[in-house]
Amino acid sequence: MIRRWEIRKISSQSFFLIVCIFILLSVAGLAFTIKPSGKYRLDFFTKHNQFYLCDSAYKSNTGSNTFWTPEAYHDRLGVDYDILGIGIESYGHVKADLEILDSADPQTDFGQYNHVVEAGITIQSGLLQVLNFPDYKSYLKLIIKPGKYRVRVYSSGLGNVDTEADEGQDHYKITMWPDSRMERKVLKQLVKK
Template identity: 55%
Template sequence: MKGQKTHHSVLLICLLVLPAILAFSLHPSGKYNLDFFTTHNQFYLCDSAFTGTTGDTTFWNSDAQNARLGTTEDIIGIKTASYGHIRAELNVLNTADAEKDFSKYDHVVEGSVKLNSGIMEILNFPDTKIILKAIVTPARYRVRIYSYAVKNVNPDEDEGTDHYKITLWPGEGRERKVLKAYRAD
């Protein structure tokens, strides 16, 4: 009888705790600080099982270059001012990014990426080294990239003053949209 009570207690605890664990795993969020090296003024955010290609002419066409964001279904390319050293912050949100004041940023662009595998990766270029691997709920996500301190950066230098804030949240819509355009004065 005593062993049966213990078994029932453990079962009851599991039944009470499991929904909380599942709720967290279905809506993961988090903040990640990134500090890494890449080349050719770009890095990628993608599904771990991406099938899109970044090498065709449609990925980095003139619209993508001006928007500073290349896109396919399951991989996006983020254009940077610095050639090599990148500093960024990635925030995985549960709801849409509510920031509306873009005055402190040089450029703000929004796009979309499908993360079907539930594993998001940040990759450098050209060797696609995994910089970050994070678990997310499989879904389509809106992605917003805030670029700041890009002025006076020599695009051929490894080190620059540029910094990037990336927010990601579950959401529909596939179009790329520039919310604030960078103008090199």
């Protein structure tokens, strides 16, 4: 027969063990979010005006001459089936919001944005990652349902940003929802003066 104080002791030990596991996962860089839909703030540093959204088990080569093509640079989005390269105006500081939606993004008024582009991505592993460049450090990991998704990138604050400076007024809103369309499509093109 288990006494009351023994149950409390077991409960507190279990709680302590769970906390330790989460701390170890965080320190090891293995912490991830398990909420499949919702909004996530991205605030990290990258280099060379780009960062990546990808399947954790991506196999594509972002260094190939078919990824960052002249069209991809112009459209501000490099595309392969399991990774997207998002072009940013600032050299290094990424300030963005990522929102995972259950259905297609209904927004059609792009007046407040300088550039809007979308494309498809396949997440076969069920683990979506946001990576910087060039060291591909993971800044966000999300468990999502494996499948094909549409990703839309809204870019704002691009005017008067020094592309060689780490900081700028540029901000990005990224929405993602289940969808089988994979082609890149510019919904609003940035016009540089």
